[in-house]
Amino acid sequence: MAYQNIWPMGEYSLSEQAKVLGKLPGIASESLRLATPNEDGPVRNYMTLARAYAGDNGVKNDVRRLIKESQSERLRLCAVKAFAALANKDDIPFLQTIAETDPSHREAVAGHYQESDARVVDGETVVFPVRMAAAEVVKSLRQPSPAGELRR
Amino acid sequence: MAGRMITINSYMSKPMSCRYVLVNALLGVCMAASAVDNQAGTDTIPMPTKECFLGALANDADVNRLVLTVKTNYGFIGKLGKEKSEKARAALLRIAYGEIGDHYVINAASWFRMSLEDKCLARPLLVADNPEVCDCGLGATKGCHVDGQLFALLKRCLSLDSALTRYNAAWVLAASTDDGLSKAKAEIIVESMKTTLATKDCKRKITFGA
Numbered sequence: 001m002a003y004q005n006i007w008p009m010g011e012y013s014l015s016e017q018a019k020v021l022g023k024l025p026g027i028a029s030e031s032l033r034l035a036t037p038n039e040d041g042p043v044r045n046y047m048t049l050a051r052a053y054a055g056d057n058g059v060k061n062d063v064r065r066l067i068k069e070s071q072s073e074r075l076r077l078c079a080v081k082a083f084a085a086l087a088n089k090d091d092i093p094f095l096q097t098i099a100e101t102d103p104s105h106r107e108a109v110a111g112h113y114q115e116s117d118a119r120v121v122d123g124e125t126v127v128f129p130v131r132m133a134a135a136e137v138v139k140s141l142r143q144p145s146p147a148g149e150l151r152r
Numbered sequence: 153m154a155g156r157m158i159t160i161n162s163y164m165s166k167p168m169s170c171r172y173v174l175v176n177a178l179l180g181v182c183m184a185a186s187a188v189d190n191q192a193g194t195d196t197i198p199m200p201t202k203e204c205f206l207g208a209l210a211n212d213a214d215v216n217r218l219v220l221t222v223k224t225n226y227g228f229i230g231k232l233g234k235e236k237s238e239k240a241r242a243a244l245l246r247i248a249y250g251e252i253g254d255h256y257v258i259n260a261a262s263w264f265r266m267s268l269e270d271k272c273l274a275r276p277l278l279v280a281d282n283p284e285v286c287d288c289g290l291g292a293t294k295g296c297h298v299d300g301q302l303f304a305l306l307k308r309c310l311s312l313d314s315a316l317t318r319y320n321a322a323w324v325l326a327a328s329t330d331d332g333l334s335k336a337k338a339e340i341i342v343e344s345m346k347t348t349l350a351t352k353d354c355k356r357k358i359t360f361g362a
Binding site for chain 1 (some may be wrong): 200268276315316318319322323325326337338339341342343345346349350351352353355356357358
């Protein structure tokens, strides 16, 4: 763990339930789509992430929007991770931008981060959770697949 | 060892029965012995001190006091949790069943859960009124095949007024085998998600890794 996060329990629980939901074996994207509420709000947002985890490309633009626009750091972080299930190498520029510009930062825990991840902001050493997550996805996309091809 | 003597003396300064004094003195010895044992790099508890601890519990000593006393030595409880004796299991079950809902008790019981060979033993925890006890039971249940009974228990946990318990219940579902229940599992998670942000602990700050 490179840093410690102090999350509101409710949103943390919601995000993890969404992850579990999207990764249930054999879960049908259609059933998740039907279960997604129409009205905007956290439940709809996290249901969207569940659909992303389930591999539903129909929500890709919605997840991009959440990564760029959500005010919730937790949601942006989870959206980046869920986006990894849908991303291909064409998404690298977008993710690279996130990896360089997402504003959220946390105090770095001494001895638990890599120097390359840390920055000094207002005299405090910090790390950027969402940027780090995006950089991880970029890294994985750049890794050659077993067949020697970049992921498409 | 000197440090332990101070601990024991401080307990003796408080009003309590002779029995408590005796139990705490025994525990002080247990912890000291355990610490020495750990320093030696071995992974065993000296039998006499372990027996003292088990004996104190088996004698119906105050479980709350016992567990609070060893709260700084989870490793000791953990080792105890790996014991196969019926006495050790009975003692730890009493803790795990949440006769008292203290945070440290739940932590101690969390060690116990790792030692359960028959994970069905943890199911009674899932009907507890105290969500922390449910959390303990859910930890023990992780990895179980979800049959009809467990499904009903998990459904209940996913409707409790605790975001943390719902999180734990969801992960039990995730860790279970692919049993063709995905659709039913999805339905109860979706229902839970709709109201998770209304649970009483939803604003509680909790420290997690990313």
